[in-house]
């Protein structure tokens with residue numbers, strides 16, 4: 001079996017440039033909802049002084065992740081923001097002080113077994129840094145009676161154009177990646193780890209292969225450069241040959257899948273106790289003079305990034321994430337979340353690509369790695385036909401955008417699927 005995929009141009013101009021450390025914004029806006037699951041409740045109020053790494057948001061819910069201050073400063077308000085998914089949530093606004101001080105609570109956690117390791121990961125605020133933002137500790141805390149996980153899969157595919165934040169993380173922090181893999185393998189008793197990486201990253205492959213040659217049970221798996229190689233189902237199949245069926249989680253096929261930047265973060269957290277307060281993001285797009293990766297405090301606003309970057313002209317479109325799965329952002333006050341890996345600046349707007357009638361070429365069907373029928377799904381959504389949308393399995397669409405990308409009629413197929421899923425969630 002071969003899963004469908006497409007070839008994309010990559011424009012990875014930031015790949016060989018050392019990451020800039022660190023932009024310090026004049027204020028941060030830290031969302032209480034930057035993970036899959038229940039939003040946190042703020043633990044601070046206006047007028048409080050906070051230090052870097054201090055816990056400022058928490059929740060008792062099982063699926064959630066604590067939020068920490070990314071800067072030292074003064075809380076100037078608790079505000080409501082609309083996040084890039086269009087949801088309202090609370091955010092803590094902090095004016096940055098001149099002197100940055102680490103909070104007293106920041107110290108390496110005591111870890112000596114599986115439970116204490118998972119607890120430490122929980123307290124670190126770690127979420128999946130590949131974009132989904134699922135709390136990491138929940139993923140690690142799978143039921144060992146139900147699933148015997150024998151394979152740790154490290155997602156280093158980074159298949160979207162422009163984005164090189166994972167690549168730079170591997171090049172600059174490869175040692176931490178291997179240490180993180182060893183920690184997870186050891187505490188979770190997983191025999192083998194595979195780092196899945198696309199063939200168009202030869203320097204990273206060479207570096208990792210050399211490092212892994214000295215390790216027991218850690219392997220590099222070179223994958224074809226194809227989109228969406230980093231999608232969980234695709235990565236699992238192309239790395240292990242195991243097939244994830246509809247509704248199944250990776251643990252159902254004995255795999256634990258983690259993004260490479262998440263693993264690097266965990267490795268550093270166990271050593272330092274510094275929670276998830278910064279993010280490496282790629283700044284690129286077709287009007288950037290010098291594409292680069294930067295490390296920014298979580299909560300840095302788009303307006304601060306616009307001050308930092310060197311653009312040839314004012315962008316008409318800004319995308320958080322990649323051009324295939326990212327979201328267009330219109331508010332310069334929009335803050336960086338834990339899950340952001342890129343901000344792209346473009347001259348052109350999304351407008352000007354009016355769809356024309358479908359010519360029944362079938363390219364969208366051949367592009368879909370989930371074997372869906374994008375044309376049929378579009379028709380079912382337009383007719384608001386709930387039963388048909390269910391039958392056509394719109395729920396397993398991962399909004400990869402491949403169908404829209406290949407469509408010569410410029411039909412917004414992927415977008416319609418997102419709307420269809422919202423329609424189903426809201427009961428029609």
Ligand code: SF4
Pocket residue numbers: 367368369370371372373374396397398399400401402403404413414417
């Ligand atoms: S967006 Fe959905 S329907 Fe389109 S190619 Fe991706 S998975 Fe298939």
Ligand code: SF4
Pocket residue numbers: 357358359360361362363364365374375406407408409410411413
């Ligand atoms: S790719 Fe576009 S034009 Fe071709 S079948 Fe799909 S929707 Fe129709």
